[in-house]
Amino acid sequence: MKKLILTTAALALTAGMAMAESHAMTVRMGTEGAYPPYNFLNDNGEVDGFERDLGDAICETAGLTCEWVTNDWDSIIPNLVSGNYDTIIAGMSITEERDEVIDFTQAYFPADPSAFAAMSDSFDGTGVIAAQTGTIQASHVASMDGAELVEFATPDETIAAVKNGEADAVLADKAFLEPIVAEDGDLMFAGEDVVLGDGIGIGVRESDEELKAKLDEAITALKEDGTVNELIEKWFEGMTGPY
Amino acid sequence: MFEYCADPQSIQGFQWLSCYLTNGKHLLFYQSFGVVLLLLAVTAPVALAFGFVGASAARSRFLPFSLFGKGYTSIVRGVPDIAFFLFFVIALDQVFEYLRHKAKCPDWELPIRQGNDFVVCDIAKLPLSNSPQWVHEVYGFTLAVLTFAIVFGAFAANVLYGAMRSVPRPQLETAEAYGFSSRQTFWRILVPQMWVYALPGLSNLWMILVKATPLLFLLGVEDIVYWARELGGTKNPRFSDYPHGDWRMYYFGALLVFYLLVTRVSEVVLDRLMSRLTLGQATAGGEAQRKALA
Known part of the structure; x- marks a missing residue:
């Protein structure tokens, strides 16, 4: 069995070598x-x-x-x-x-302004705010007063969190939110845009x-x-x- | 796929669905089921082999072997899976590339570690950056099999180690009385009899392995859960010919059915295997079988 593993490893190695010819x-x-x-x-x-x-x-x-x-x-x-x-x-x-x-x-x-999208226009920049993990928006929400950050692995999940009520709003690039808000009757832009990053x-x-x-x-x-x-x-x- | 699919906006109902379910993305989704099943089929025997080697090493009388076997099982079992997967795949890949780099580019002067970067010469890359995407995918898959095998092998080693010690001592003593060498006792008496003790533990591991496949995406292999999430997510009419809302529930529902089916099939197979292994054994199950036959 160990041989099998060695063979697989060797195969992977030689497969790589065979391609070494072309140098584009x-x-x-x-x-x-x-x-x-x-x-x-x-x-x-x-x-x-x-x-x-x-x-x-x-x-x-x-x-x-x-x-x-x-x-x-x-x-x-x-x-x-x-x-x-x-x-x-x-x-x-x-x-x-x-x-x-x-x-x-x-x-x-x-630098694209980031915007908040929420289900109602009563959103005032406080409450639970969704953002994607490891984004500038996530660090911005973390530094906001009165806001609680919930992070998600994918952008799509941040939108879903707002739609099912888990979060009050989502903070993301405006260019990403714009088509979603335009096609979705329930979501709207709320609060003020912020410009983040360079x-x-x-x-x-x-x-x-x-x-x-x-x-x-x-x-x-x-x-x-x-x-x-x-x-x-x-x-x-x-x-x-x-x- | 079908001719009427050229303009999806104009069709409805069943026709729409038939086009939707056969678009390129869905075909990739269906393929990923094959990838997951293939992974299970390859990983299970390899992990079992790792486990067998680990268990035999752990009970060896030669100290370095037994330390190796025990160290392997306790370290790997102690590290959280997800940490192991994130770390291991990058580390293993870098080890391979480092070895190839040493062999192929002996006169390379720059350091391999430059700050955060891991830099090897172009021809030492694995796979080469100019090899086609499928080579990268096969390589990722191989790494995935190896990683799964190492992790699950450690658990299997522990199960097998326990099973080896559960074989009744009189069986081994009888073998010795007949003049079997210790190697013969191991292969002809201990190994054939231990499986019945190992199977319940191994079947648990198998079920956990079946459910662990979403970890594949950490290794860059796009598995069924990745595609279900991607396909189920809201699709905007500006970027897709098949716009729809949040359909993740349906996709995850389909996955639920798939996993339940795999579980059911596994149960049936494992039950048969168990009754086959129990045959003629000095266990309660073996005794019951003997009485039923008599």
Whole structure:
């Protein structure tokens, strides 16, 4: 039996070696796949959304071959630093805490106001507030007076918590909440928007300066020729391209 | 899938449902059932083998072996599963990559640990970053099997260790009286007789293993619970051709049925196995069988 395990391990090793021949630069793009319109899985189960379009455009401009990978939000940074994929492109805001662990390219999406969505407009910024674990919104709620934070692993669950009464409101990126509030008769924006973070960038390993430079260059080029604006207008209704 | 599915907004009722349930995402969901069953089928024997090796080592008279066996079972049983899964998968992957790095890139000068980063040369990556996605998935699956086998092997080792000590001493003494060597006694008397004592404990482990498969997602393998949550979540008409509300209850309901079915089938199989193993044993069950036959 031990042999069996050794054989499996050996198989995994040789399978890797057989592929070593081709040396094209492949970049594995890590995303969450649960945060429309930034990134989500479409009906065919493929990664889709603003970041998919933008990521593909960046890879084309920079001459990289890109492969999309989905990963849980919780472990998205540990898996980047241990090298399971090479970038995080998952609506991740650039913050100081994250910048200590990983590096970010320049922002490809401006600092988006975060908004509260609730079932009634009587919400006044206190009470139980839902947010996704490990997000800037979660740390913001934790620092608010009179608010109690409940965290969920996925964005979808934060909405469900408000709808079933577990939480009084949810705090999330306005661009994520906007289509939900628009299509759902019960939910509405409440309270005042807050601007958090320094915009959204692509996360890369700190040691990966070469890749970071390539991506930065491509983002600059795409900002200049208007592609970034075009994609923002395509995916975010009512938003004009800021670059 | 079907031709009328081209425009889902225009169809209703059964037709809509037939399109919805056969879209690409649902096909991936159905596949994940196969992945889970395959994982169970592969992991169970491997874990049992780990357990057998661990138990035999623990009762060895050679001190290092017995320390190894006892250390393995007590450490792994003591660590919470989820911590083990999160830590182990990254650590194991890094060990493999480190070994390959040492073998393949001897003249690499940069440190492997740079701050938080774990950096090995490109050709030492496992799998290589330019290998197709299925290679990554097979690798993830292999890691999952290995991790499950190590964790459940430790529990199985403990069960088997107990079972080995439950075989009545007179059985072994008789073997020795007939001149069996200790190796012969072990393989011909102890091992065939211990299973009847081990089976209740092992069947518990099997049931726990069946329910532990959602941990797979921690290892990057998309399992049935992941897809049920993803498919059941609210779908916005702007991003899906099949918008719907929060349907997680239905999807989890389907999973409930699936798990109950697996439990039922397991029970039937384990019952048969138990009566097969009891045959001719010096236990109450074996005695009852003998009387019923006579």
